[in-house]
Amino acid sequence: MKKINIICVDDEREVLDSVTRDLDYFSEIFNIEECESAIECLELLEELDLQGESVAVIISDHVMPGMSGVDLLTEVECDPRFIGTKKLLLTGLATQADTIRAINEAKLDYFLEKVWDPQELLQMVKELVTEYIIEQGIDYKQYQNKLDGPTIKRLIVE
Template identity: 75%
Template sequence: MEKINIICVDDEREVLDSVVRDLEYFSDLFNIEECESAIECLDLLEEFDANQEYVALLISDHVMPEKSGVELLTEVELDKRFLGIKKLLLTGLATQADTIRAINDAKLDNFLEKVWDPQELVQTVKELLTEYIVERGIDYQEYIEKLDAPTLYRLLT
């Protein structure tokens, strides 16, 4: 089974803990990593790239010191080593201009507002993981219990 990572980025520890707690559903099949800054996330991405590990999903807050979530997601989008990583912006403070920039420049895959519904977050992550696994040609059978059946059907037919 391939090691597939999900990275969650938020500078507020309580929020990060909450996201990770909501994603516990995936932890038996996916590695969930926590970063408290965009810089820490970029370092982790470098490490995963060096170890040739998959990163399926990057969930990021927007308002953070040093580098915003939109800047982080855009940088990841522009780095050819990270093609295909699904990107989810999870924030309550992004302006309309920030959101448009995230969609256009970072090729954002999804956006959820804080405070989010945990079930909606899990469903969104299921759909994004399903898309990533199918697009990468990874054997989805090993992950089927955590994937989204309608998305899988749509992508395979």
Template identity: 40%
Template structure:
């Protein structure tokens, strides 16, 4: 299996710790990293890029000191190696206009309002990672036990049909 990363970005340490705790079940199959600022997130992405680890999913807060989460997600969408990254906005403060801007720039795959429920967050993460893996991974079989089994098996069946197997 290829190495993929999940990156959580929030300027509030307690929120970041809570998100990390809620998704720690993914650590066995994904690299899970945290960043407290956009500049730290960019540094983490660059470090893993050098190790050829793809950013599969980013969970990002909106209101942060140096740059908004939405402008960061739009920026990631413009980079070749992060354009396919699944992007989730996790915030209690994004206004409708901000959210519409993110959706219109195809920079947002999902929106979760704070406060969230741990199970809801895990389900969204699993769904987004399933989409990412189906779109970006050739060998899907190892992911059957890790992600959405039904969607992975359907994708395998579709690929076989595409190749006339």
């Protein structure tokens, strides 16, 4: 069975800790990976690809040293190895132009502003992981207790 990863990217350690704590719900069956920069995330993506693992969701801050979250998510969108990976921008500093670019170039799946509601983040990631699993043709039944039921019903025609 292929390992499924959720990657969280933020240059502020306390924010990264909060996001991963909010996503602890998934930790029994998915890997929750932390990266403190976009460059670190790109290196992790290379490693996961070499190991044959998949990346369901990337949650990224926007304003980070070296490479922005929008640039990171755009690069992921353009990489054929990560077709279908869901992208969530979690930021408080993106301008309208940044957000438009994220939607148009990175094909952003969701946008949340800091400070976020932990339940909204969890629900959105549940929906995105569910979409990823169904769209990739992965047997969702083994993950069903952690997935979003309405999203399964919407995507599965039985």
